[in-house]
Amino acid sequence: MTQKSLExxxxxxxxxxxxxxxxxxxxxxxxxxxxxxxxxxxxxVREIIPVATVEEAREMKGxxxxxxxxxxxxxxxxxxxxxSPFNFTREKVGGKVVAYSTTNGTGIMKMASDxxxxxxxxxxxxxxxxxxxxxxxRKVIIVCAGWKSRFSLEDAVCAGAIAEKLLExxxxxxxxxxxxxxxxxxxxxxxxxxGYIEKAAQRSRLRDKGLDxxxxxxxxxxxxxxxPVLRNGKLVAL
Amino acid sequence: MTQKSLExxxxxxxxxxxxxxxxxxxxxxxxxxxxxxxxxxxxxVREIIPVATVEEAREMKGxxxxxxxxxxxxxxxxxxxxxSPFNFTREKVGGKVVAYSTTNGTGIMKMASDxxxxxxxxxxxxxxxxxxxxxxxRKVIIVCAGWKSRFSLEDAVCAGAIAEKLLExxxxxxxxxxxxxxxxxxxxxxxxxxGYIEKAAQRSRLRDKGLDxxxxxxxxxxxxxxxPVLRNGKLVAL
Numbered sequence: 001m002t003q004k005s006l007e008x009x010x011x012x013x014x015x016x017x018x019x020x021x022x023x024x025x026x027x028x029x030x031x032x033x034x035x036x037x038x039x040x041x042x043x044x045v046r047e048i049i050p051v052a053t054v055e056e057a058r059e060m061k062g063x064x065x066x067x068x069x070x071x072x073x074x075x076x077x078x079x080x081x082x083x084s085p086f087n088f089t090r091e092k093v094g095g096k097v098v099a100y101s102t103t104n105g106t107g108i109m110k111m112a113s114d115x116x117x118x119x120x121x122x123x124x125x126x127x128x129x130x131x132x133x134x135x136x137x138r139k140v141i142i143v144c145a146g147w148k149s150r151f152s153l154e155d156a157v158c159a160g161a162i163a164e165k166l167l168e169x170x171x172x173x174x175x176x177x178x179x180x181x182x183x184x185x186x187x188x189x190x191x192x193x194x195g196y197i198e199k200a201a202q203r204s205r206l207r208d209k210g211l212d213x214x215x216x217x218x219x220x221x222x223x224x225x226x227x228p229v230l231r232n233g234k235l236v237a238l
Numbered sequence: 239m240t241q242k243s244l245e246x247x248x249x250x251x252x253x254x255x256x257x258x259x260x261x262x263x264x265x266x267x268x269x270x271x272x273x274x275x276x277x278x279x280x281x282x283v284r285e286i287i288p289v290a291t292v293e294e295a296r297e298m299k300g301x302x303x304x305x306x307x308x309x310x311x312x313x314x315x316x317x318x319x320x321x322s323p324f325n326f327t328r329e330k331v332g333g334k335v336v337a338y339s340t341t342n343g344t345g346i347m348k349m350a351s352d353x354x355x356x357x358x359x360x361x362x363x364x365x366x367x368x369x370x371x372x373x374x375x376r377k378v379i380i381v382c383a384g385w386k387s388r389f390s391l392e393d394a395v396c397a398g399a400i401a402e403k404l405l406e407x408x409x410x411x412x413x414x415x416x417x418x419x420x421x422x423x424x425x426x427x428x429x430x431x432x433g434y435i436e437k438a439a440q441r442s443r444l445r446d447k448g449l450d451x452x453x454x455x456x457x458x459x460x461x462x463x464x465x466p467v468l469r470n471g472k473l474v475a476l
Contacts, residue, residue: 010249010389011248011249011251011252011255013249013251013252013254013255014249014251014252014387014388014389016251016387017251017387017388018388147415149252149254149255150252150255150256150414150415151248151252151414151415151419152415153415153419156415156419174437175439176388176439177388177389177390177394177437177440178388178389180438181389181394181419181423184422184423184426185419185422185423199415199418200415200418201413201414201415202415
């Protein structure tokens, strides 16, 4: 069996150096966009439409869509709710189409949209995601959304966790230094994941804004088997 | 005493998110550009003129400059020598002005040239560099040259070593996740630095090309006290 190539991209700003149209791209934005998206699909959302700019978000609201939108952790004043996974309840999103715009998570989906597939990763759908990635006959690029192009520790650690699992399957080979670094960071973190994440800048940002009630939840394995996938510019359940 | 901010930038592609004109920028390209530059100054080179493109390199050769130039590890056919630190001997470069172009190392110097200072870092000038950085009343940004915009393990590990030393001085605070990641990678690596670097992609590239005789040397601490600094587009000894 030929091993498939596995890469990790630590920032959307580096994506051009990794981009490969034949690859499956996994988008990771643990605090909080991709954790929230997985939660929304676990709670029966029909579609999520990623929206890159504040202007587009306002337009979508005008068209009557339910709108989840935040910048720097704060809900946009014309949005229905912000970026906490706890907003995406079955009551609010079940059966609905939601437009969704975040500081870092949505832009990379557009950048990667001409790749073979774009799927949403988090701890919440960890095992289901890894199983599916193992079954694809494709190179995998895990893209960390980061923070305004910067490296984010919590995304790198989750990317390392996924990479370790994929490498253990024997179906992948690590083709880039970011994979080695991320798996080593995951090895340091996994004994006390929440303790390790304490030093992450995004951890502090959320604490300062009183938005850190979801940290534990966002680092919980296997809450759902759903794998959100981008199809024609919209996220749907695979 | 106010603590100064310390950041690490893992790729020139991310530099825009870190850039700060008041900061001192440390450029790291361990295999091999910044190790070679430190070696050249230890051996008495008068000036090094960083040259970004192959065309500029050819022009500089035409103007009569001694030219060190490589792409992807290979010496350019019109250059006097390539990128190995062992080329920059006292016999070849002592008292001379050298034009120097490499795949990754020289571009970032131009990008950072309007910052407060741009200095060249490596293991070879480690203690002298750290002492000088501690004395400056400036934010420090360590920029890893990486490989064609990608993250490079050997640069991240050296950046982590410098960061650990600066943080231990008590004069700096870690203001970004890359600092936490790099210092943790350094902690994993330092017990067996060359063994750890074995998995780096650039380690393999150099081995494949028979250019890996310098790996041990490039990971040797404190061969020189010289700190190359960019002044008016040219590198000189501080």
